[in-house]
Every structure is written in structure tokens, then in C-alpha cells.
Amino acid sequence: AQTVTQSQPEMSVQEAETVTLSCTYDTSESDYYLFWYKQPPSRQMILVIRQEAYKQQNATENRFSVNFQKAAKSFSLKISDSQLGDAAMYFCAYRSSNYGGSQGNLIFGKGTKLSVKP
Amino acid sequence: DAGVIQSPRHEVTEMGQEVTLRCKPISGHDYLFWYRQTMMRGLELLIYFNNNVPIDDSGMPEDRFSAKMPNASFSTLKIQPSEPRDSAVYFCASRRSGGGWSPLHFGNGTRLTVT
Numbered sequence: 430a431q432t433v434t435q436s437q438p439e440m441s442v443q444e445a446e447t448v449t450l451s452c453t454y455d456t457s458e459s460d461y462y463l464f465w466y467k468q469p470p471s472r473q474m475i476l477v478i479r480q481e482a483y484k485q486q487n488a489t490e491n492r493f494s495v496n497f498q499k500a501a502k503s504f505s506l507k508i509s510d511s512q513l514g515d516a517a518m519y520f521c522a523y524r525s526s527n528y529g530g531s532q533g534n535l536i537f538g539k540g541t542k543l544s545v546k547p
Numbered sequence: 548d549a550g551v552i553q554s555p556r557h558e559v560t561e562m563g564q565e566v567t568l569r570c571k572p573i574s575g576h577d578y579l580f581w582y583r584q585t586m587m588r589g590l591e592l593l594i595y596f597n598n599n600v601p602i603d604d605s606g607m608p609e610d611r612f613s614a615k616m617p618n619a620s621f622s623t624l625k626i627q628p629s630e631p632r633d634s635a636v637y638f639c640a641s642r643r644s645g646g647g648w649s650p651l652h653f654g655n656g657t658r659l660t661v662t
Contacts, residue, residue, distance in 0.1 A: 534603065
């Protein structure tokens with residue numbers, strides 16, 4: 430079974446600085462999808478960025494980018510020019526690409542709580 | 548696009564009572580998921596549907612939990628009887644088919660407190 434591990438329960442960053450959140454996963458599959466979701470205090474789950482495993486190029490979305498290392502099974506999130514509104518829980522998630530019963534499910538890590546200091 | 552709509556936003560009930568959580572997925576989405584979030588266990592999948600049919604309910608904790616999807620625009624998660632350990636935030640999420648690339652869209656969750 431696949432697992433997702435976020436080893437940093439909490440992180441802190443100064444406003445305007447850069448921070449990297451770590452995520453590792455375990456799978457025997459070669460094709461899959463990876464996601465980062467943000468959960469602010471409002472508790473809404475918001476998609477931040479996504480990556481297809483067969484693409485070597487790292488995904489970017491404005492100030493958010495990932496460092497995808499397939500061999501190492503690592504999928505870290507980098508937030509540049511951190512803003513106060515970035516303060517939230519961040520969840521890394523994995524989804525299989527198999528078109529079977531498990532194809533729909535997202536497997537989440539336990540999350541990293543990010544604080545942004547003014 | 549109204550997003551995934553969940554109701555109620557908060558629910559407080561006494562142990563032993565029946566609780567029903569409701570979800571309206573995004574129109575056109577044919578996958579619907581129910582997740583539970585707690586501090587101890589994080590986000591756990593309870594059950595998911597494809598085209599209104601339950602596909603995987605292995606995450607449903609016990610027989611006290613049941614979920615239905617009578618049509619493409621409505622789903623319920625019922626707990627009967629409720630217990631204090633059921634206190635959590637329950638999320639409904641939906642997505643369209645066409646590959647794993649399609650992201651999950653979450654509702655705002657229902658915070659359930661069982662006293």
C-alpha cells in the first residue's frame with residue numbers, strides 16, 4: 430500500500446523569505462500523481478500544485494514550485510516570497526494512476542503547519 | 548461553479564443520536580468522496596462513489612456509519628448511533644473522471660461534535 434510522509438509537523442518562515450516543505454512517499458507503481466493542498470484556518474482544502482510522475486519537469490504555479498525526485502520518491506514544495514496569507518496546514522497527497530478500484534483515492538500525509546512571521 | 552456544498556457546517560449532538568451529513572458535488576463530477584479529519588489520524592478516506600455506486604467503503608469505521616448517493620447531485624453520510632469518538636471534521640469532495648490528473652474539489656467540511 431502507498432504511504433505519504435511529511436516529516437515536518439511545523440515550519441516557520443519570515444515574510445518575503447523562501448521555505449521548503451518536505452514530502453516523501455512509498456509506492457511500487459511507476460505512474461501516479463502528486464498534489465499539494467493548503468488548508469487555512471477556514472479549513473477549506475485548496476489545491477496548490479500538482480505533478481504527474483511521468484513528467485520530469487517540475488511543476489510551478491506562481492510563487493509555488495515543487496522539487497520532484499522520482500528515484501528518491503520525494504516531492505517537496507517551495508514557497509517563494511512568503512506572504513502572511515500562506516500561513517496554513519499543507520498536505521502532500523498521492524494518487525495512483527491505475528484504472529482500478531483505487532484509482533480515485535487520494536492518500537494524504539499528516540500535514541505541515543506553516544507559520545509566517547511579519 | 549458553486550463548488551462542493553456541504554451541510555451543516557457545524558453539528559453538535561449528544562451521544563446516541565443519529566447524525567446526517569449532506570453533500571452536493573459539483574455538477575458533472577462523477578466521483579464523490581467522504582473523508583474524515585482528526586488531529587490524531589489526519590485525513591482518512593471513508594468511502595467513495597463513482598456514478599453513484601459505492602466503489603470502496605473499506606474506510607468506513609464500523610456499521611454505525613453508512614453512506615448513500617441516491618443521485619448524481621446528492622450524497623449523505625449517516626452515523627447511528629453517534630459516539631464521542633466520532634467527533635471530527637467530515638469532508639465531501641468530488642472530481643470528474645478522465646484520469647488521475649483531475650484534482651479533488653473539497654467542500655468546506657462539517658465539524659461534528661458528539662458530547
